[in-house]
Amino acid sequence: MVPPLFTTTVLSLYKPLLSCYSQLALEFAPHILADPFVTSRPPLLASQVLAELGPVLTGERDLATTAAAALEVVMAAVQASSGALFRFQEKPAMLSSIAAAGFAVFPQTAVFPLMPKHVHALLGAPGPQRISRDRSDIFLSSTGNISSVWFRCVVPLRVRGRLIGALLLGEREGGSEYSAENLKQVGDLAPFIGLAIYNHQLLMSLEERTAENLKLIASVHSFWDDALAGFAATIDSKSKEMHGHSLRVGRYSAGMAEALGLNPTEVGEMRASGYLHDIGKVTVDKHIFTKPSALDSGEFQEMADHTVVGHRIVSTVQFPWPHVPEVVRSHHERADGSGYPDRLRNDEMSMPVKIVAVADTFDAMLSERPYRKKMTLGEAAAQLSWLAPAKLDADVVQSLLIQLRRDAVSLMSPPRPWASSLERTRKPFLDPSIPCNISPTDIDHLVSELNHRTTRGRVFLT
Numbered sequence: 001m002v003p004p005l006f007t008t009t010v011l012s013l014y015k016p017l018l019s020c021y022s023q024l025a026l027e028f029a030p031h032i033l034a035d036p037f038v039t040s041r042p043p044l045l046a047s048q049v050l051a052e053l054g055p056v057l058t059g060e061r062d063l064a065t066t067a068a069a070a071l072e073v074v075m076a077a078v079q080a081s082s083g084a085l086f087r088f089q090e091k092p093a094m095l096s097s098i099a100a101a102g103f104a105v106f107p108q109t110a111v112f113p114l115m116p117k118h119v120h121a122l123l124g125a126p127g128p129q130r131i132s133r134d135r136s137d138i139f140l141s142s143t144g145n146i147s148s149v150w151f152r153c154v155v156p157l158r159v160r161g162r163l164i165g166a167l168l169l170g171e172r173e174g175g176s177e178y179s180a181e182n183l184k185q186v187g188d189l190a191p192f193i194g195l196a197i198y199n200h201q202l203l204m205s206l207e208e209r210t211a212e213n214l215k216l217i218a219s220v221h222s223f224w225d226d227a228l229a230g231f232a233a234t235i236d237s238k239s240k241e242m243h244g245h246s247l248r249v250g251r252y253s254a255g256m257a258e259a260l261g262l263n264p265t266e267v268g269e270m271r272a273s274g275y276l277h278d279i280g281k282v283t284v285d286k287h288i289f290t291k292p293s294a295l296d297s298g299e300f301q302e303m304a305d306h307t308v309v310g311h312r313i314v315s316t317v318q319f320p321w322p323h324v325p326e327v328v329r330s331h332h333e334r335a336d337g338s339g340y341p342d343r344l345r346n347d348e349m350s351m352p353v354k355i356v357a358v359a360d361t362f363d364a365m366l367s368e369r370p371y372r373k374k375m376t377l378g379e380a381a382a383q384l385s386w387l388a389p390a391k392l393d394a395d396v397v398q399s400l401l402i403q404l405r406r407d408a409v410s411l412m413s414p415p416r417p418w419a420s421s422l423e424r425t426r427k428p429f430l431d432p433s434i435p436c437n438i439s440p441t442d443i444d445h446l447v448s449e450l451n452h453r454t455t456r457g458r459v460f461l462t
């Protein structure tokens, strides 16, 4: 019989893991998921836990919040009056705190420098260990900025034989010793806490590596365009459905910028912004892209967070274009304030953001998704036009329709010999993979309807 509090504890710890890291868990710690305790409760995993994914833990993507929540449930499970969660850093070897509770005074970051014998002991301990004044130096040094005598129990956190951190528990409420049952409970939870820390570190290093690569490209300005196109292809390699998406969004954004009369530098900025708009998706769990049904709230949040993560990545890079970071953050904002992450309204969004929002929506409509079929060009143009001005900027949508019309016209009558050089050298707006099977007349209808809607039928004389 599993005590109810213990079950609750395990469920709470599963939440962040399942919602954010299930794929990584399978990859890096299959032994944990193969634990009989876990596999004996599939109905809980599938229905209760996933259904219970509340905004608090599912949204807890930053380590400090997840660590604090994990610490709280572990302390409650074994009636610890104080405790702290530490992560392990290899060079130099040390434990540094990421959450603490129940102490009257605690440093902002508590640190235990570790000697090889401490690392060895933490790696080799068969599970949670009681520590006393005379035993604490087996696992912890006395040279940190807190004293090891505050703790009564040390729980090494390991993933696949690697030391990830340690959970240190202080006195129990009432002053009694940690029982064998207490140690077992904490020992069963430890792999999940270790995995949460480990996965967070993986995600952070992915973010950091992506930013480093971008900085490298930024240092060689002459190769911007090709290099960013290569980068866009890397972002899109996340799933079959995304293949070519960022490249096409860059292409359409630049095309619309031209139609809006922006200068060549601004057109270049729009191309780069389109290439990079989804860069935050490098950290999104791969299975979410291929899920054949609608995303649940946790998965949706993880997907939506690509805007914030992407913004964090590009904000560390010195681009020759000032609008890239805000495009990355705000390309899912909508004119009526229904978008994310900041619920901006149309007048709070810059023109580059509005352009990439339209290009992104247009390409998504023309792309197959696991849960829906792609639209035809005519359907996408009509849908896009109907979304303005409530969701998308009307001028920007019109610039897309102008470029589509140019494609449609030049398909019907290729440029004559006496056409201007600009006309003769014009590249099609549409990606070559999309057949331009819409007539100029159909586009004229859409433009006329759009104008009618945005001016409420009034005609202005100029």
Ligand SMILES: [Fe+2]
Pocket (backbone or CB within 6 Å): 277, 278, 306, 331, 332
């Ligand atoms: Fe996006």
